[in-house]
Amino acid sequence: MAKAFVLMKTGGPDGLKMMNYPTPKAKPGAVVADVKLCGVCGTDTHIIYGRLPVPIPQLLGHEWFGSIRELGKGVKEDYTGKPLEEGDLIATCLGKCGKCWFCHNLPGRESLCQNLEVVGISPHKADEPPHFWGAFAEHVYIPEILPIFKFPKGLTEKEMVLIEPVAVATRAFKRAQSGGTDCAYAGEGVDPSQTVVIQGLGPIGQCHTVVNNVYGMNNIIGIDIVPSRLEQAKKMGAKDLINIKEYPTTDDRIEKVMELTNGIGADVVIEATGVPAAFTEALNLVRRGGTVVEMGHFTNTGETSVNPHVHFCNKEVNCFGDWGYSKFEYKTAIAVMVKAKKMGIPFGDICAEIHPLEDLPNQIIRQEKKLSPGKIAVRP
Ligand SMILES: [Zn+2]
């Protein structure tokens, strides 16, 4: 038997119950892993408080890594062809059905699949055997549909547990730099002289800072109000910081970004705050022909107003939303993590705290109240 902290009903962490299920066995093509660490994500709190519907009971926990406990018959290598053995450290990216309209017509846009399979935000209910569909548990059951990625040697636990938010950031970077199309053109493409504004320096904003730094961006501007987050962003690669306390209005912040960009505006703005008005602000901070990435709203927090002429038509802004990443994105995320390590970026510090799995309900409350200085992870 093994433990799993299952969400039995939504409304708050009271709905979480520690369950005991039989230790899973790997069917042919599948893999069973022992969870090492699992990060607590804003998405988990949205689901637990009932702001994002999923099948219930649900075993949450998607920001995980672990070691291979059992390889099912026929599983020999990871998604990139690296040989797999028991004990290898791995993580899983999302799996797509391959059958729906989006899988057929937009094959590179896996996050749009209508039957998406993700560890920890699963179409399977927790009472469906083999139960271990999420990583707030001792094990994870990895069906054949999920791509496995093996970690190279040399990364720490606190670094590996960040693979999911780093993948979110690498995908956003790649899309932003292709200008919303498949090819770069004049004034776009990866160019270290560009200015990237990152609104919101929580764990996701910090990961965006690291990714932009690794890809060579010299002019990263971070915006937040929490001093420790601003300080951390500096270590992750931000060149300039805008403390909302010192620049309390949108106009103040626009003026500051204009000053830092010689009156042109930012080439790219990444919205990662979760405050609707920040999206309007992003459209004001971006230059004409620039790019805005909206990825701060993984739940419905309301509306904000935009001006079609001022913000879009006249500016010829590229603007897109981001709901995840592609099946192969962990390949990029691992490479970025290895490179960040070589560059001496202390990105493992984004994971600020590790607590025992038993303490999950308390940590959900702390996550909801934003009491941690960074990412919280739990250990089974
Ligand atoms: Zn997450």
Ligand SMILES: [Zn+2]
């Ligand atoms: Zn599909």
